[in-house]
Amino acid sequence: MAKEQTGQDATRLPHDQIEQIQLEGIKKTLVRCYENIPFYKKSFDDAGFDPYSFSDLSELSSAPFVTKQDLRDNYPYGMLAVPMSDVREIHMSSGTTGIATVGAYTNYDLDFWADCFARGIKFAGGGPDDIVQVAYGYGLFTGGLGAHYGAIHSGATVIPTSAGNTERQIRILRDMGSTILCCTPSYAMHIADTALEMGIDPAEEFHLRAGIHGAEPFSDNLRAELERKLNYKVLDIYGLTETGGPGVAVECLEQNGLHLAEDHFFAEIIDPSTGEVLPEGEWGELVITTVDREACPVVRYRTRDITRIIPGDCACGCTHRRIDRLHGRTDDMLIIRGVNVFPSQIEDVMKTFNQVSSWYQIEVDTDERSLDIVTLKAEVNPGFDIDSTGAIERLQRQISARMKTELSVGIKVRLVEPKSIQRSTGKAKRVIDKRRTIK
Ligand SMILES: [Zn+2]
Structure with a gap:
């Protein structure tokens, strides 16, 4: 078989079924964290939180938070819930502001990461007939390989250009007929501007159908300019090293919020000053619990990203709830x-x-x-x-x-x-x- 499409579409599950998956997954995650990661044992005990009696998703709000600092304090392997022999790959945050945070993946973790990114490609209408050019940096940064695995998982062809060498990037976009471009929005703009300087009109000479652009917040007006210059649809993607990289949430063609991959991530929105969980629709800090991540599970990770859960269903038919486009991190504010x-x-x-x-x-x-x-x-x-x-x-x-x-x-x-x-x-x-x- 040359190219394979994946089977059941997880993005169309009825929401009560998604909640059942979340409950079962988080039950196991809490116990695994408690029994395998000394940090969680101490933090649950200190908070009087009993992982063994967890029986309803609403009870998660009584579990303590985990912060980036906690992950740093446990550098390099303190947050690992599996033996090293089960770890296949390791990524790290850039660490520009201090010690890096480490993200490790088992085979299963790599598989569902690929699936989550692939949802973005499928939302864009992409599949086996598409050529995905990955111009995110490859390496410890999760952008490059996340997009790469996602493209392969979607059945598309991948061209791993990585970031940089912009003129070659442009020639490849034009000559190879790439239909989906994955990179940061600012790099996409640089590609468009450089192409114009080279006398190449990307709107005419590229073959792009979509760009999946994340890793930095960007405005709707910048999106509109990119779409005009490159003649394609721009979809936002969200994720962070601490929760396993890009693919936690991806925008669909409605361009009205990013669908969470709720079968793998449980999202809460809290008031950043009090820690109280806020109702659907209200803006606050996004808190993520991984449902089934094996190597580096997180329970109530404070992302410092400000967003809200958008109430209501999306016209695209995906049943997973949406977060609003991000204004930025609390520390960028x-x-x-x-x-x-x-x-x-x-x-x-x-x-x-x-x-x-x-x-x-x-x-x-x-x-x-x-x-x-x-x-x-x-x-x-x-x-x-x-x-x-x-x-x-x-x-x-x-x-x-x-x-x-x-x-x-x-x-x-x-x-x-x-x-x-x-x-x-x-x-x-x-x-x-x-x-x-x-x-
Ligand atoms: Zn949608």
Whole structure:
């Protein structure tokens, strides 16, 4: 058999059946964590939580949380629930802010990870006739191999370009007829812009049907620009190393929220300050419990990502509940003179001005009175005359005024020449917070 399609469609199960899978899976997970991972034994005992008496999903809210710091404290193998002989693969978070967190996978974990990513490819209408170009970085980062395994699982052909070498990336997109592109949204934009500079119109000469873009939050306006430039549909994908990589939730073609893979992940939304579980529809911090992950199960992992469960059914027919598109992590959230604002919200307002490109950086500093000053440095689009002093100042004032109206924060705008902000093949560096650095 050349290419194989998977059997039963898990995305169409009746929701009560999904809840039964969750209950059975989490029952086992709690006991496995308690008996195999000293961290959970101590944390459950300290909280007076009995894993053996768990009999209803609602009881999970009395289990203690696990944080990224807990995972770091147990570096490298402290959170492993299986013997090393059962571990097939290991990934790690980038560790830019400290010790890396480790994600290990058994054969089973790799299989369902592939299945979860493949759901995104199938939501995009992809399958054996598709060519998936994976331009996420391969390596310890979960993006590259997650997309790779997902593409294979979906029955598609995979081209593992990895990130970088953008001109070759573009030639492959054009010559090989890639139909689905997997990479960060900012790298997709860089690919589109570079193609145009090379005299290749990606909307005409590429063959893309969809892009599955995750690993960083992006605004609806940036999505619209990508779709226009590359003539395809952009689907958002969510996941994190601590829960096994991309595929925890994936958007469908309705583009109205990301379907959780609820047969593998149980989601709660909590008030980040009190830890109380919030009702469906309310915004808060996403907390994930893995239903059946073997090597590195997590119980009530605080993702620090802010979203909500979208009430109601999706027109696509997938029965798994949806989370809303993410504004960003709680630690990306800027608190500017007491007002909470996410970089993606600033991007959204900025993108309503068609003279401005998608390349920007937000600089946060304090003035001599210790008040926060935020400066948005953004590139103008090629063709806009940056030397025309009056025009540039007028535009900067207009953008700043709209930020004030929409977001209630004062933001200074400094427009710069095209290509003066550094490009990234992975996650773009959007915020430079000088308040947190020692001067
Ligand atoms: Zn849907």
